[in-house]
Amino acid sequence: GENVEQHPSTLSVQEGDSAVIKCTYSDSASNYFPWYKQELGKRPQLIIDIRSNVGEKKDQRIAVTLNKTAKHFSLHITETQPEDSAVYFCAASSNDYKLSFGAGTTVTVRA
Amino acid sequence: DAEITQSPRHKITETGRQVTLACHQTWNHNNMFWYRQDLGHGLRLIHYSYGVHDTNKGEVSDGYSVSRSNTEDLPLTLESAASSQTSVYFCASSGGSQPQHFGDGTRLSIL
Numbered sequence: 001g002e003n004v005e006q007h008p009s010t011l012s013v014q015e016g017d018s019a020v021i022k023c024t025y026s027d028s029a030s031n032y033f034p035w036y037k038q039e040l041g042k043r044p045q046l047i048i049d050i051r052s053n054v055g056e057k058k059d060q061r062i063a064v065t066l067n068k069t070a071k072h073f074s075l076h077i078t079e080t081q082p083e084d085s086a087v088y089f090c091a092a093s094s095n096d097y098k099l100s101f102g103a104g105t106t107v108t109v110r111a
Numbered sequence: 112d113a114e115i116t117q118s119p120r121h122k123i124t125e126t127g128r129q130v131t132l133a134c135h136q137t138w139n140h141n142n143m144f145w146y147r148q149d150l151g152h153g154l155r156l157i158h159y160s161y162g163v164h165d166t167n168k169g170e171v172s173d174g175y176s177v178s179r180s181n182t183e184d185l186p187l188t189l190e191s192a193a194s195s196q197t198s199v200y201f202c203a204s205s206g207g208s209q210p211q212h213f214g215d216g217t218r219l220s221i222l
Contacts, residue, residue: 001170006153009151032208034210034211036213042215043201043213043214043215043216044154044201044213045213046210046211046212049210089153089154097142097159097161097205097208098144098156098159098169099144099156099211100156101146101153101154101155102153103151103152103153104153
């Protein structure tokens with residue numbers, strides 16, 4: 001089955017700086033890559049996703065890049081704010097339905 | 112508004128007891144999923160269903176079962192609860208190739 005690895009496991013950044021989280025996947029058939037944000041005690045919520053026919057997607061301060069050849073994708077958060085502090089999960093799917101998740105990255109934005 | 116609800120939100124039980132966690136969605140989604148979340152492991156898939164009377168095992172299905180008798184509900188049953196099943200459980204649903212949306216989770220403690 002699909003194996004998704006996520007790095008780093010923790011990330012501390014100064015407010016206003018950028019944060020980058022990287023994920024690799026094993027199944028070359030994977031074609032859908034969502035990112036979820038989970039605040040403490042809350043449900044995971046989708047923040048951005050990308051499909052394999054696209055190399056990059058942006059939504060305000062958040063962007064995701066995909067390199068299908070290398071089988072890795074990354075989340076970029078620019079101009080970080082305190083409300084960006086959360087756990088972020090990447091995931092991959094080969095059929096648009098069943099997701100395999102990375103282990104998560106705890107992001108702390110220092111004021 | 113359509114939503115996905117889980118109940119109970121918290122439960123404490125004893126080893127060996129049978130436990131059922133409820134998941135109900137009003138989006139009329141065909142796809143429903145159960146995950147468990149443990150520190151350092153992210154979200155791991157327990158069981159999933161692509162429609163009424165369809166159920167499939169995920170990566171950590173031992174000791175768990177599900178049934179899908181209608182579109183709205185996918186209850187998760189722990190046949191004989193074990194301390195290793197202490198976790199936070201999330202239900203999610205999706206329609207077609209749309210992203211998964213999660214419930215608020217159930218925190219289950221097995222003593």
